[in-house]
Amino acid sequence: MEHMAPDELRIDRPPQTLRVIALDRLRAAIIAGRFPGGTRLVERTLCDQLGVSRSVVREVIRVLETEGLVETLPNRGPVVARLDWAQARQVYEIRRQLEGNAAEACAQRADAPVDAALAEALASIRDGGEDRVFAATTRFYEVIFTAAGHHIAWEIVQRLNGRISRLRALTLAAQDRAVPGPERMARIAAAIAARDGAAARRAVEEHLTEAAMLAQRALEGE
């Protein structure tokens, strides 16, 4: 028996529970801007749109609420959270600290597989189109945080990214940057490959400082 590949036989039933699917769908919809800030999330309407029962919708909304994407007003119900520059600024500042620190730690512990994973993500960012860039960018940072061993910081950054997701889409698509986005990423990867922690931190901080500027312009233009 032991010379038989168990993976071949494995029946993989989707362990995905209905709630998880509904959560991902709704979160993605909010992040994609399908529900603008301030939109009321009426439970029964969502039941129809998602095709699930009210219990599922309610639990999903509780999760999004603690994630900060939704806030519930007393006697009014859940509403898609609005985003202003005061908040976004704080988010970028926190990301700057956590990502800078992770990049430095990553540079100190990185090995060949890490370099390869970063290069791969970078390639996807370069020639991938539209939303591929979004996923590849996320992957790029995931590699950095994981290699640094900063799993909890990565959780936090992901949650923060959910909040400013609309801005992120805008800044990633911006064409008028002083230095193109992929170029900045490449610098980060290069610093890590050179095992130069200080340079990696600097590269990340520069990247985020610029992203914050772009976000500010976009937000105040609204």
Next chain:
Amino acid sequence: MEHMAPDELRIDRPPQTLRVIALDRLRAAIIAGRFPGGTRLVERTLCDQLGVSRSVVREVIRVLETEGLVETLPNRGPVVARLDWAQARQVYEIRRQLEGNAAEACAQRADAPVDAALAEALASIRDGGEDRVFAATTRFYEVIFTAAGHHIAWEIVQRLNGRISRLRALTLAAQDRAVPGPERMARIAAAIAARDGAAARRAVEEHLTEAAMLAQRALEGE
């Protein structure tokens, strides 16, 4: 009408929803160590213990799940999250960054009312007994983060503190510190009162470095 104090007439019904009460109770119970790590949280049992219906319990568990205090195993149900040093170490590192940064910003923007609020919290820490210390310490940091304008960072720190709450109780109670806890807090407050950002950051970082050491000893002693 307008010369009548509306506050006098106001009937303040507790806007607290049942779910919020249940959430606070259960979270407090976990933090207090009433449910040790690994304990199964059986829905129907919690219904009896809390006196609410299963829907409420489920939504509460979803919140605690995204807060990181509870994790749900597939086909097994929710379980109180365990805490190991690898995680706690990351938490203390993140707190060091966020709290250090907040203290520095606070020192640069503080005014007389902030100094007074910090002094008040400090007094409570000094002569308050047992769990008063816990609340007063929280208050102390809340003042710092709020004065710094770092509201989102404060949210994050609070959530992180939930995760390491047991450790926090231990380290706050530790008597064998090189420098007593209140003394360290006083140094932070003094640096802020002197508007010395760098010193405030340093004081916070020292405080947390020591707390992390105490936590490590406590955790590995288990």
Next chain:
DNA sequence: GTCTGTCCGATGGTATACCAACATACCATC
């Protein structure tokens, strides 16, 4: 005795129905 298959209870996941409290909009009355 050990292995195998089956059954049952406990549990979580999902869905539905129902009621109460509250807020808003609308409408009739004066």
Next chain:
DNA sequence: GATGGTATGTTGGTATACCATCGGACAGAC
């Protein structure tokens, strides 16, 4: 036009039912 009542929509909360899964108990076959 202002007042008051009413209708409606929405959330909060509860109860209940059904299904899938898991683990253990039990009985039968080797």
